[in-house]
Amino acid sequence: MEALQMLKFSLKQQQLNFTEGWAVTEDELKDYADDDKDSVDLLGKLTSEIMEGGIDIDEVIHTVGQDDDD
Numbered sequence: 001m002e003a004l005q006m007l008k009f010s011l012k013q014q015q016l017n018f019t020e021g022w023a024v025t026e027d028e029l030k031d032y033a034d035d036d037k038d039s040v041d042l043l044g045k046l047t048s049e050i051m052e053g054g055i056d057i058d059e060v061i062h063t064v065g066q067d068d069d070d
Helices: 001-011 026-035 042-052 056-067
Strands: none
Touching: 042 056
């Protein structure tokens, strides 16, 4: 039991790094995002059309639900 308490204490003293070992760095992601300036923001376009009343959100949900390619 004492060994478990010591293990718990030592683990609490360590700081967790959730990004350690990532294959892509944050700088690489920023560079990739800068390269795609000409690409279309599909989600932004969809939400703006929904807010303007041009698209019914129920139709969007139904269409996405029909996509069984996964």
